[in-house]
Amino acid sequence: MTTRIKHLYIHVPFCKAICYYCDFARRIYDEKLADKWLERLEKEISDSCHEQYETIYIGGGTPSCLSPEQSEKLLSLIYPYASEVKEYTIEANPESLDSDKILLYKQYGINRISLGVQSCYDELLKSLNRKHDFKTVEDKISLLRNHGLDNISVDLMYSLPGQNMDILKDTLNRLINLDLPHLSLYSLTIEENSVFGKKGIKALDEDMEADMYELIDETLRAHGYIHYEVSNYAKAGYQSKHNLGYWNYDDFLGLSAGASGKIGNNRYTNTRDLQRYINSDDIREEDLYLSRKDQMFENVMMSLRTIYGLDLRDFEKRYGISIQETYPRALKNRNLMIRNDRLICTNLEILNSVLLDFMD
């Protein structure tokens, strides 16, 4: 029996430059290598894709750094599986967007752009090794709108070295002025394998980070955004369908080097080694069997991240046991509540501690 897979993720492992906070699967763009990668991806797509997807997400890396020809090739490979797509997102960096690419994206059904903005301050952008300024961000948003692509989300980072509350306030004002339907605001995590991690850069202290989180929450909610997930804000109706799929612990197919997928009781991760991806038939770096217990915990871990929480009837249907029977002790946590058959974390800021109770 195969249930329908509704979500498709494709990873583009190339960037024009490496951002200092990033530890994703990515390397500096090289045209010939990208051609070989596309060839291998073509095979993976034809081996793995068998149905129409409700949501498709092309992430990276920087998908927009591909050449126009490569972009078209990529989109044409996906095209046969996109006829019923409701949300089709591509990630882009401001500097690599132009009218031709935008037209191409539209032509293949892309209806949502996730723009890597990261900061509204040119100085901070430089310190992250970003290759654009804020003026470019404003210009490219207008360009997208002129082409009728209004469903734009931007990624922004806070709690950056050198940032303070005043800079953040001003950043939020600039962000609000852009009047976008979706915003993702991530506090900087110093990843061990990022440039920051290797340089030994330290995160801001917990209190400062919490103050910033709370300021963002207040400010954006006052301007009509719904704070629907730990780091995500949307105007009504613009919540990311693809990402809600992850948080609902739905099955999803992930393709290309460094991508993960989950189908039933299997989670796999493809190799991040591009040479191995291109040259080998065995591209799995991790191929995990997920026990029912694993799945139940991961489901909770993902679902509690949103304000909609965990659907308890769905949980029972999936695992044949109620949440109350499964986690009697954890449910006593005062940061949890059950409303309308959903388990909701009322203090998302300390979700980690809440989750630890589910691990006994």
Place this chain on the structure above:
Amino acid sequence: MKNLDKERIRNFSIIAHIDHGKSTLADRILELTETVSKREMQDQILDSLELERERGITIKLNVVQLKYHAKDGQDYIFHLIDTPGHVDFSYEVSRSLAACDGAILVVDASQGIEAQTLANTYLALDNDLEILPVINKIDLPSADIERTKKEIEDVIGLDCSYAPCISAKTGLNVEDVLEGIVRYLPSPSGDINKPLKALVFDSYYDSYRGVVVFVCLKDGQVKVGDHIRFMQADTEYEVTEVGVKTPNEMKKNILVAGEVGYICASIKSIQDIHIGDTITLKDNPCAEALPGYRKMNPMVYCGMYPTDNNKYNDLRDALEKLQLNDSSLTFEAESSKALGFGFRLGFLGLLHMEVVQERLEREYNLNLIATAPSVIYKVTLTDGTVKYIDNPSLMPDSNIIEFIEEPYVRASIMVPNEYIGPIMQLSQDKRGIYKDMIYIDSNRNQLVYEMPLSEIIFEYFDKLKSVSRGYASLDYEIIGYRKSNLVKMDILINGEVIDALSIIVHRDFAYSRGQAITVKLKEILPKQQFEIPIQAAIGNKVLARTNIKSLRKDVLAKCYGGDISRKKKLLEKQKEGKKRMKAVGSVEIPQEAFMAVLALDDDKN
């Protein structure tokens, strides 16, 4: 050497103040006598415990047999018995000295004699040992050989005219020490033809051979197949193996009077061996047992609890095995409301306590929570009965206490003149009573104070070192119990008394101690999901209060489909960290918290 000539045996120890070069000299002697080849040689070779090497200290005594071809053309057999230098382990020192006829006293020429130089020398003299002084570290620019010799002559009264002046580090003149041993230290006095009389001075458990017993043969001989009797324990065994340490164990056919070696006799029960017992032959016993050792009573007590309550039996097994190897350790079962089931352990001092905890964790793979150390209090109740309290949480209610007494020590502090002021101030702060100041030379004096043992174990030694920039040295001896104005202070976390955090304090210091402890606990306790009060109280009266602020933010910024594995591993790691803590009600308490009650006024001094 079949017909062992007693005249050519020397049994000796090396005694010294800590860091004066005892283990280094032992290393050089082993090299010079080619007991250990260059290939096998490593620093501190006699310190076989991993912990000893790491900390650069000797904890356990260790014994080794050496052969030396002396300048008189004769071959000699030396039994070198290495000893710990720290004051906590003076019991081990006295045990090894009882097996010796002589001692080498090592004194650092750049430091001169120190508190434990004196203490250990007096122990050796109590055991009627001949002492050969050795002046070490003469290669250091700050070495002052003449001054050091004069100190030894003036303060201890030993003649230094023949004292070898050496550098154990470089090997300079170490040969003179070996010749000195031959010339100035006596050979054993025992008689090989008398009935067997052997002193048990150490033992350890070996899973193949049973208990391995270290002995010093005073009279007679013992060989494989002999039926032996432990005179004090009144038990009998058949000998299965005898041997000596060179420093690895080497089997022999026979051990004879004057030799120091080991005996195996399929001894299964570790409780059957008493250190200080006398072994003789079943069929040809000696007339009377050796005097044995003065039983050392523990000075410091603490509770030890497995973080995982299911490991209680493992902890008991480990303690039983460790006790065989460390006869000064005592333990009995106890339980705590906060920590569950565990044991109350008795130690000779704080270093001893640390060492035991580390050995239990490493050698027996246990995760332990140790409560703050306490001395043993003598409590006289209003009805006249007397109770000894080694666990502060068991202190009776104050309204049925007539008075409390605590152990006092006589502390001798050797200190360069310029630090006398700060040390007197420190000693006074620690409730010390000034007794005497003894002139050593124009640079140094010895201060004598009487003070509560609890003050000594609570950081006095560390403070002493810091105010004197490491130049002061300390030795102390117990002088008995004295009345003190003491009270029990409870620590409440989230409104609940945590029995394992209760301490006994002097009433005059209760307020400042309470403040210091609550502030320290606030730093140590991990933030919890809700704000939690920490209070210090005497009876119902709260003396100090702080709050642990609630945790504000720990959530992971990004968690999409590709992040699940990673994020789950991160949470698992976090969960693992929590297992090192003890859950008390809804609060996770890490080990450091139990020690925090000792942490005092960091801002003073």
